[in-house]
Amino acid sequence: MNATRAAERHLLLNMTANGSLGEGGKELFVVTRGDGPYVYDSGGTRYIDGMSGLYCAQLGYGYAGEIAEAAERQLRELCYSPLWTASAHPAALELARRLAGLAPDGMEHTFFSSGGAEAVETAWKIVRRYHVLRGEPGRTKALARRGAYHGLTLGALSFTDHPELKEPYGPPAVPTTFVANTNRALLPEPLDDAAFTAHLLADAEAAILGAGPENVAMFIAEPVQNRGGCIPPPAGYWEGLRRLADRYGFLLVADEVITGFGRLGEWFGGDRYGARPDLITLAKGITAGYAPMGATMVSARVAEVLNRPGEVLNHGYTFSGHPLCAAIALRALDIMERDRVLDNVRAHQEHLAKRMIALGALPIVADVRGAGYFYAVELAGDREGGAFSEAARAALIHDLIPRRLREAGLLARVYDRAAPLVQIAPPLIAEADLLDRIADIIAATLDEASHRLISLER
Template sequence: MTPDNHVDLQPAARDNLWMHFTRQGAFATSDVPIITRGEGAYVWDAQGRRYLDALSGLYVTQIGHGRRELGEAAAKQMAELEFFPIWTFAHPRAIELAERLASFAPGDLNRVFFTSGGGEAVESAWKLAKQYYKMTGRPNKHKVISRRISYHGTTQGALSITGMPAYKSVFEPLVPSTVHVPNTNFYRAPEHGDDPVAFGRWAAAQIEDAIIAEGPDSVAAVFLEPVQNAGGCFTPPPGYFQLVREICDRHDVLLVSDEVICGFGRLGEWFGAIKYGFQPDIITCAKGLTSGYAPMGAMIASDRLMEPFLEGNNTFLHGYTFGGHPVCAAVAMANLDIFEREGILDHVRQNEGPFRDTMNKLSDLDIVGDVRGAGYFLALELVKDKSTKETFNDDEAERLLRGFLSKELYDSGIYCRTDDRGDPIVQLSPPLICDQSHFDEIEFILRDVLTRAQKML
């Protein structure tokens, strides 16, 4: 494979491009990695080197890279209607996609509000909850409960819901009225570490305790991911979501399933709520909706939440210029066509066991304390002492993750995530088209790099 033929982009990359969540100073003396093309489960950089995309971009490219069919769908839509807002007016693609998403969503989640991405979907859900309660005679219900270390977006509201103080402190004061409770990290369970069912009851009870402490008349919603991303793929204990649903019903609180990552096949179902058998009042989603071929998100709400807006002049006083964009909606429809035609959900369900089994092989390394997750969404928690589960201090985590693993994994031909928002992890979220050959390649590269990482401890 020869390098892509283009001008040297390094000066402009350093001088003009402000990358997201990036230490810009890291490139003062080194080149910015520039990815120029992708095909299937792989991407190539400007020097022609190939990398297995074991993170699906950022939990996004469900059907893999280079699907010309989606580009053709976009071009066809641009020639017909390139843009029109869904403010008072509608257009065919938004209508068709809304109907399709409603058919996938569980229960009576039939009302689809389009956004440009996941953070906007979360923001929309909180605003809907607050306005809904004001319109139905409970104006003081405005607070949100979410979990520690959780990530729900970067807008001021979504960042307030996010449970990571380090991400928030530089932007304070944020939107008030958010409360954070323990997450479902069973590996480090503070209670009932030998009984997942009892641990689930304990974790759910923390939500009810928070609602009671704040006052049920003040709490509007609980925001939870089916599998929590930040911290490393915390799965729900048995019965956890059923208990949370009962708690929310008992106190008249909305349950929001944040499926920005978990939706559209990542866990082997259209939505994680289906996998874990619970009924949310709202689903927030994005990423896999278009497999990243166009930016789009959605808030999917129950018929009950729409009811007050069907009366008289009532209006949800909220919207986005690009929500329901015709080109993005056409791309989403083509993406979902591929899902159904190629049996993507069945493929994930059939291969999630082999994927997990292959990654479990890495448990024989002293540095790998836990392998957890669901579907095509796994994390390896790294530890300093496996027998005691001792983790790394901040300096050690910095040297391990950013000083060694990030570069070595990339140089070894794999794109994945090393993360220290909780305890240090390596996170894996490959395209949903991947099979055993890709799992073996991931395991082979991780084994080599993690073995070398052990020697530097």
């Protein structure tokens, strides 16, 4: 049985029209192995992994031997032990210590989970527990940003601004107000950083006052918003959020599931923008994709309330801080430090920025955004305001662009939800020659798409 037939019969894929696989529909793309910054499909064709899997494979695929050595040692010593009812194990203790050493000042405690959505769900429960213990049980509402994605569990889905994802599951578990995100392209006229930051903070403050400050429990945001296309903040934005949190008493959560562990050239992407959150959610790059793991970091100020004598944190996961995953995360951190992987991003990020920004000269490109090794190209269509006609959307975004990128040997994300985008997040080991190859492939593809767009207009 071939792979497509096997999936059709037995496997439910994530975020996929599973019923469209098979005869008369899509064939399954099967990745069989990786090597350095490349992956290979079942036919042996090599591709640049321009998305680090799904923002996970910070180190690419060249460290399997070292990771396997750490994993084998851990499995021989201890294959499983829960972090449950005053019980722990050395790998989780050491990983929590290491994370505290890398995190912003005051971020000293970690609750482990199995992935990003669980980390966000944990953040919400910790936020709620904190407010209840402080005598403010009425703080039951959240703020998030328009177009944001924070996960697909029912709690995390509350903070995800995507009706198609939410509506099939009924009303959100957490009442959430969505405020303006930091996408300058949505402004009616250009603003400098100071004016834009003031506009964004005024919008957030109005939402806080509208919800009732005494009812707001948290504000969650990514340092650079992924959905909508790698949207960075203006100067002063995160400092302004900190002031609002302190003024109105809610907790500030930085969702670093994608931006953590070097994606923006820092261990924590928020450090690039002056973020000082109360909680940080992590996953993906924490193990460089070699094992599933998530984490929620909590400031000493919040933990002091949670850890009052006799108070119980009634929250947990069977595989929280699994010994194998923790050991793999520790080895991944060792490798990143030893091989100066963050220095590699810092050394080449300006080169990548120049190559990506140059794509803005193409007729089909509306905007280029991003930071570090995290960029998106927003596309402009054949209708007023840059919208795409259905014919152009079907021909270019759903067919030509993804097909040509893959034919040229690049796996990138061609996205058509919050905005029509081509997005890249290459492994952090990528150097200038590989970054040039990525940019060249995108440029050639979008140049062809620009010519096709012109012909469609006629």
